[in-house]
Amino acid sequence: MTATLTQTWWLTHRQLKAMLRQAGFVVITLVQPVIWLFLFGSLFRRIVELPGFGTGSYLDYLVPGVVVMNAVSSNMWTGMGVLEEIERGITNRFLITPVNRGAIMSASVITAGISTAVQSVIIVLLGWAAGAHYPGGVGGVAVLVITSVLLGTVFSAMSNAVGMTLRQRETIIGLSVFLLLPLTFLSSAFMAEDLMPGWMRDAATLNPVNWALDAARGALSASPDWAVAFGYSGLLLGLAVLMVWLSTLTFRGYQKAV
Amino acid sequence: MITDTTPAIAAYDLVKTYPGDITALDRLTVEVHAGEVFGLLGPNGAGKSTAIKILTTLAKPDSGRAVINGHDVLRHPNRVRREIGVVAQRTGADPQATGRDNLMLQGRLYGMRGGRLDGRVTALLDRFGLAEAADRAVRTYSGGMQRRLDVALGLVHRPHVLFLDEPTTGLDPETRAELWAEIGRLAQDGLTILLTTHYLEEADRLADRIALVDRGTVVASGTPDELKDQLRGDAVHVELRSVLTEAFEPAVYGAIAALAGIREISVDGRRVSARADDGAAAVPAVLAALDRAGVPVAAVTVARPSLDDVYLRHVGRRFAEADADATDAATLITTGGSR
Numbered sequence: 001m002t003a004t005l006t007q008t009w010w011l012t013h014r015q016l017k018a019m020l021r022q023a024g025f026v027v028i029t030l031v032q033p034v035i036w037l038f039l040f041g042s043l044f045r046r047i048v049e050l051p052g053f054g055t056g057s058y059l060d061y062l063v064p065g066v067v068v069m070n071a072v073s074s075n076m077w078t079g080m081g082v083l084e085e086i087e088r089g090i091t092n093r094f095l096i097t098p099v100n101r102g103a104i105m106s107a108s109v110i111t112a113g114i115s116t117a118v119q120s121v122i123i124v125l126l127g128w129a130a131g132a133h134y135p136g137g138v139g140g141v142a143v144l145v146i147t148s149v150l151l152g153t154v155f156s157a158m159s160n161a162v163g164m165t166l167r168q169r170e171t172i173i174g175l176s177v178f179l180l181l182p183l184t185f186l187s188s189a190f191m192a193e194d195l196m197p198g199w200m201r202d203a204a205t206l207n208p209v210n211w212a213l214d215a216a217r218g219a220l221s222a223s224p225d226w227a228v229a230f231g232y233s234g235l236l237l238g239l240a241v242l243m244v245w246l247s248t249l250t251f252r253g254y255q256k257a258v
Numbered sequence: 259m260i261t262d263t264t265p266a267i268a269a270y271d272l273v274k275t276y277p278g279d280i281t282a283l284d285r286l287t288v289e290v291h292a293g294e295v296f297g298l299l300g301p302n303g304a305g306k307s308t309a310i311k312i313l314t315t316l317a318k319p320d321s322g323r324a325v326i327n328g329h330d331v332l333r334h335p336n337r338v339r340r341e342i343g344v345v346a347q348r349t350g351a352d353p354q355a356t357g358r359d360n361l362m363l364q365g366r367l368y369g370m371r372g373g374r375l376d377g378r379v380t381a382l383l384d385r386f387g388l389a390e391a392a393d394r395a396v397r398t399y400s401g402g403m404q405r406r407l408d409v410a411l412g413l414v415h416r417p418h419v420l421f422l423d424e425p426t427t428g429l430d431p432e433t434r435a436e437l438w439a440e441i442g443r444l445a446q447d448g449l450t451i452l453l454t455t456h457y458l459e460e461a462d463r464l465a466d467r468i469a470l471v472d473r474g475t476v477v478a479s480g481t482p483d484e485l486k487d488q489l490r491g492d493a494v495h496v497e498l499r500s501v502l503t504e505a506f507e508p509a510v511y512g513a514i515a516a517l518a519g520i521r522e523i524s525v526d527g528r529r530v531s532a533r534a535d536d537g538a539a540a541v542p543a544v545l546a547a548l549d550r551a552g553v554p555v556a557a558v559t560v561a562r563p564s565l566d567d568v569y570l571r572h573v574g575r576r577f578a579e580a581d582a583d584a585t586d587a588a589t590l591i592t593t594g595g596s597r
Contacts, residue, residue: 095315
């Protein structure tokens with residue numbers, strides 16, 4: 001057990017170090033959410049004046065939306081890294097060692113989680129610098145970060161599974177392009193749920209992106225709704241576990257097909 | 259239980275098929291003794307890499323058994339993994355990380371740590387001439403440096419058995435020669451080495467024993483000399499000073515045919531060729547016979563049979579042809595990954 005933990009740590013360490021080495025790349029990946037934040041923030045600033053929107057400041061409303069969207073879009077690419085490691089022979093080199101197979105999987109889940117958490121915190125801070133308020137305080141922000149990590153895990157595991165099974169970059173790119181915008185706009189990321197058409201609201205209830213937003217907004221409000229926050233976080237956790245399990249299965253499939 | 263007679267590497271009747279009815283291994287059997295350098299020689303697509311994948315626990319055979327130092331690869335893969343080091347066909351090093359980082363992580367995956375790991379990594383960096391480049395990202399390494407790092411990665415945990423899968427493919431001649439020398443040193447250290455290659459020269463030069471692999475099975479095995487000796491006969495070529503007139507040819511033919519131990523004589527213009535059990539010993543007799551026949555000689559060469567001749571005899575086609583066929587087939591199949 002301790003051996004597995006040690007191995008997980010060192011494999012995670014490797015990926016974190018790789019990420020730090022490409023700190024510039026991490027910054028670049030943040031450009032997009034920042035643009036969303038400030039462009040949308042300015043463009044739709046007066047949207048909150050619509051009757052029934054329910055918030056005073058659109059920036060306050062937008063920050064969780066951008067955090068969650070970023071969690072989806074950045075984690076959709078995880079499969080690319082997996083493919084590259086397979087093609088480079090790095091995965092096989094690890095598999096030839098007595099390393100615990102679970103440790104290889106866990107390391108990539110943990111790395112994705114840490115990376116999502118860091119990005120989410122940065123976006124929250126940038127929003128705060130631009131004047132956004134988080135009435136729910138640190139607890140609310142923590143729930144936002146945690147749900148973004150859970151949601152990120154869902155999509156990185158999915159991307160892993162797709163990469164591992166189909167071994168095609170095009171599929172990963174296609175999937176990401178195909179899913180990102182519908183999932184974002186079929187949620188309350190940019191528009192209050194009460195103002196969405198009925199069918200979209202129905203679709204949103206099945207959308208994990210919306211679960212993350214409901215949980216985060218519930219916790220971020222001045223009078224936090226913990227029941228909603230924990231309920232949706234629990235749903236997300238369940239989905240994340242399911243997706244990681246699926247991606248573990250595809251990893252086993254890869255090992256059989258070597 | 260390990261005794262002196264337990265082979266370090268043993269594969270019995272390995273069968274492996276891939277989807278699409280591609281038979282990679284067809285009852286492949288190989289035994290490698292401890293401390294031996296053993297070469298699996300065959301054209302691309304012969305099944306060498308598949309055999310390595312099974313022996314190194316990466317792939318599972320459809321049937322058959324493989325044992326490394328007494329440990330069954332299917333029943334005790336982790337015990338096998340501790341016994342073996344592997345240098346794969348493709349470099350497995352992380353190009354973004356430094357050479358040292360790659361080695362440190364590799365050691366940690368085997369449970370090494372602290373001063374013992376540091377010391378081992380530094381020693382390997384020194385030994386493979388990578389000390390100066392140790393803290394540079396691997397992507398800045400030359401092809402030869404990367405290959406040396408690959409070998410070092412395979413040795414971090416002090417394995418008893420080393421697998422080298424096409425170690426010199428794609429290297430320039432100078433780097434290849436360096437790596438050959440390094441493999442020779444490893445063999446002197448007492449490592450058991452199984453190497454696959456599709457270079458005849460490489461197998462001839464490095465391996466104590468060779469198995470010729472074709473279409474997933476071993477068609478011949480032995481020391482390089484044994485294999486060549488099975489061909490019974492060196493080629494003796496004589497170049498004459500002047501072209502023989504047609505009337506004179508039978509006389510020359512007859513003069514050589516009268517000698518003992520010489521066969522397959524051909525006389526063609528200025529060239530006389532024959533096969534002899536012992537080429538060097540036959541040369542004086544051949545020269546004397548030609549002298550008696552009054553035919554002046556310009557040059558004589560004796561060629562030992564090459565592994566290519568051996569391959570031709572066992573497989574029925576020249577090595578290069580088989581290699582080219584396999585490459586064509588591979589481009590047609592394009593299943594991805596090497597077999």
